[in-house]
Amino acid sequence: xxxxAYLWLILFALLSLFSTGQLSWTVAAWLxxxxxxxxxxxxxxxxxxxxxxxxxxxxxxxxxxWYGATPIWGPAHFIFMAVNAAxxxxxxxxxxxxxxxxxxxxxATLAFPLAVTAVELLTVAGxxxxxxxxxxxxxxxxxxxxxxxxxxxxxxxAFITSWFAAVANWVWTEWENGRAWTTGLAxxxxxxxxxxxxxxxxxxxxxxxxxxxxVTGLTVHQVNLHELMPMLTEDLTTFRSRTQxxxxxxLAETAVAAANGAQLVVWPEVAGIGVAEDVAVxxxxxxELAQETGIYLAIPTMTLDPTGAEQAVxxxxxxxPAGEEVLTHVKYGGNFIEGSxxxxxxxxxxxxxxxxxxxxxxWDTDFPSVIAQAGAQDVDILLSVAADWEGIDPLHGQxxxxxxxxxxxxxxxxxxxxxxxxxxxxxxxxxxxxxxxQQQSALVxxxxxxxxxxxxxxxxxxxxxxxxxxLLAYGWLRPGLGITAHDPVAE
Numbered sequence: 001x002x003x004x005a006y007l008w009l010i011l012f013a014l015l016s017l018f019s020t021g022q023l024s025w026t027v028a029a030w031l032x033x034x035x036x037x038x039x040x041x042x043x044x045x046x047x048x049x050x051x052x053x054x055x056x057x058x059x060x061x062x063x064x065x066w067y068g069a070t071p072i073w074g075p076a077h078f079i080f081m082a083v084n085a086a087x088x089x090x091x092x093x094x095x096x097x098x099x100x101x102x103x104x105x106x107x108a109t110l111a112f113p114l115a116v117t118a119v120e121l122l123t124v125a126g127x128x129x130x131x132x133x134x135x136x137x138x139x140x141x142x143x144x145x146x147x148x149x150x151x152x153x154x155x156x157x158a159f160i161t162s163w164f165a166a167v168a169n170w171v172w173t174e175w176e177n178g179r180a181w182t183t184g185l186a187x188x189x190x191x192x193x194x195x196x197x198x199x200x201x202x203x204x205x206x207x208x209x210x211x212x213x214x215v216t217g218l219t220v221h222q223v224n225l226h227e228l229m230p231m232l233t234e235d236l237t238t239f240r241s242r243t244q245x246x247x248x249x250x251l252a253e254t255a256v257a258a259a260n261g262a263q264l265v266v267w268p269e270v271a272g273i274g275v276a277e278d279v280a281v282x283x284x285x286x287x288e289l290a291q292e293t294g295i296y297l298a299i300p301t302m303t304l305d306p307t308g309a310e311q312a313v314x315x316x317x318x319x320x321p322a323g324e325e326v327l328t329h330v331k332y333g334g335n336f337i338e339g340s341x342x343x344x345x346x347x348x349x350x351x352x353x354x355x356x357x358x359x360x361x362x363w364d365t366d367f368p369s370v371i372a373q374a375g376a377q378d379v380d381i382l383l384s385v386a387a388d389w390e391g392i393d394p395l396h397g398q399x400x401x402x403x404x405x406x407x408x409x410x411x412x413x414x415x416x417x418x419x420x421x422x423x424x425x426x427x428x429x430x431x432x433x434x435x436x437x438q439q440q441s442a443l444v445x446x447x448x449x450x451x452x453x454x455x456x457x458x459x460x461x462x463x464x465x466x467x468x469x470x471l472l473a474y475g476w477l478r479p480g481l482g483i484t485a486h487d488p489v490a491e
Contacts (some may be wrong), residue, residue, distance in 0.1 A: 010037040013057040017317060019138050021065030022395060029138035033165035034172075037112065040096045051093065051101075059085035061063040066133070068391030071337045084133070087123050091115035094468065095166065101475035104177070106184035109170045113163035117155050121461030128336055131367030132399075135161060138327055140398040147199030149406045150451040152460045153368055159460065160195060163188065198424055208425045211423050212355035212443045213381070215422060216262035217414035220249045220437040223270050223387070236275075239306075243274040247282045250299075251289055253439075258293035261442065264354065265297050268416040269314070269362050270385040272301035279303045283317060283325070289322035296352065300385045302340070312340040316359045318350065326350045332370070333363030347373040349399065355380030355446035362386040365413075367399045375407030375454030380446055382411045388418025394434065401427050408449030414440075425449035 015032035018025040036054070036300065043050040063081040072080045077134075091112055098111035116135065124131040136157030139145050148156045167188040174181035231239035254265050272282050279301045290297040296318060303313040314335075318327035327350045331345030347370070349358040358379045365384045366370060374382050382403065388396050397419030404411040408425040421432040422442045426449070431442035 004079045004223060005039050005043040008035040008042065009057050012036040012039060012054075013061045016058065016061035017065050019065075020062070020135075020215045021132060022069050022391060023065060024138040024140070024143050024395065026139055027243055029135065030161050030164055032170045033112070033162055036092055037095065037165060037169040038172070040092050041099070041169065049272075051089065052334070054092065055085055055089050058088050062088070063245060070391075071334070073341065075138065080170055090119050091162070094472070098471050098475045102471075103259055104172075104174060105177055106170065106187070107471075109163065109166040109184070111471050112166035113159045113273040114464045115472065116162040117461055117464035118158045118468050120155060120158050121465065125458075128334075128335060131368055132366050134158065137395070137399055143203060143427060144196045144199035146402065146405055147202045148195055149402055150202070150408065150449075151198075152404055152456065153372075153453045153458065154278045154402065155458060155460045155464070159464065160192065164192065173391045203426055203428075206424075206428070206449075209424060209428075209430065209443055209445050212445045213263050214261050214441065215264045215266065215412055215444045216257040216260075216439065216441045217268075217412065217420050217422070217431075217433070218250065218253050218257060219271075219414065219420065219433075219436075219438045219445065220253050221246050221271070222416055225270070225273075228273065232304055233308070234276075236306050240275060240278060240432060242413065244278055247272060247274065247278070247285070251282075251285055254286075254289060254295075254297060255293065256416075257439075257441075258289075258295045260335075263295055264412075264444075265295055266383055266385065266412055266414045267299055268414045268420075269300045269385045270302045270416070271385075272299050274301070274304065275306060276303050283319075284319075287319050287323035287325070290319040290321055294321045296320055296354070296357075298383050298385065300361060312338070314338065314340040314361060315343075316361055316383070317382070318357065318359060320350075320352070326352075327357065327359060329359045329361065331361040331364055333365075345370050347371070347377070347379075349374070349377050349379050355381065355448070356459060357381050357383070361382040362388075362396075362415075365403055366412075368403065368406060371403045372407060372457060374403075374409060374453060376485055378448060379409050380409070382407075382409055384411055384413040386413060386415040386418060388415050390417070393417065394419035397421050397432075401429075406451065406453045408451040410444045410448070425451075459483065 012035040015028045018028035019032045059082055063078050094115040095112035099108045102108035134154045135155040139157050171181045171185050257265050284300050286297050298318050300316045314331040316329050317325050320326045327348050332343035332345040335342040347358050349356050356379050358374050383398050400411055400413045401423045404423045405427040410421045410424050414420050419434050420440050422430040424445050431440040433440040
């Protein structure tokens, strides 16, 4: 049995490599925890040894899966993953603790999904990284299932996939011991079918995109900050010449896009990088161009102070066809990494002939509870400009599509160094592009879809935390009810 337990641990580690991070695969995210639970339940030996071996396997899997995808490099990456693995082990320990007291009762299967959901809620709540690395992101492409986020947000995906694993492990155990398992399986299958049925019906009844605004996203340059930033202090003249040339190219390509029928043009993050004087000139030129061509123009800027006295300001400006700046947003996510001024996390919006618009920048999109403001304000189109690096491409772009389904709004993501995409309020891809220089265009719907998530928020997470506390209390007060080979607490 001990050798068999290590087989389950190896399978868990291998599947975990493909259930999160750069190589996320939907099926692996459903299967990996099954074998993790099998290891915990079948390991024969001291509880500390079991926990330590599992921790090392999880740490190794996370370290490889996320290598190059986190903004933390070198040895610090492995320390960061060690912390994440410590949180990742908690649901397995709690599941086994409760299971040892409640098995063979089917209710014991709830311990794992309740713990997974509660831990994700608590770790995301105060994280400066947002919900980067959330369980549900591996479900990108499983469109029926992703529709659940319109009701529960990402936590619903975590709950259902982890409950599936717990039920599979429970059925496996009951079958081996010759006990009845069909009723429990039927209960879970019914819930799963209802969830997938909801998603299927929601997509089947979604209206086709026939009316909307013609949007063009432009990435004209791959702005190399590692090359530009030293020039800011060492050769300001060259820095200004380079950034002014970038601005001129973006304006020229925008004029072409407008001539080809674009009504809203979006540039990627830091396209308008420069010193304050040059940024002001760029915005004035952009306003003039928007007025001449009758378009809405979204210009992201990064205003830098060559003296270092002022923090960089990373923001996006939306100019209307009258040449007026009708919306400005300062980035609030990831500022501690890039050293820019942190925004207040309050989303602004503007009503236009093309619906209600709002805008965010890159890492901002990884904070679902903040983006939910857009859903609560009935925003129809969210502009999300970004600058990615190789390790998070296309994962970071995929993550942005979940915000669309949660809030029932179209998301227009234009990136440099990553995947650009436009999706509607059901997560259906309207256009996409990738590469150092790219362009995408699509007819984007101007009417959003009403969803529950902006109102319910993280309610499922808090209910899961309460449910987990209840199960733990029940197991503590009524020990010895279950049938199990060992008690993880007594070992």
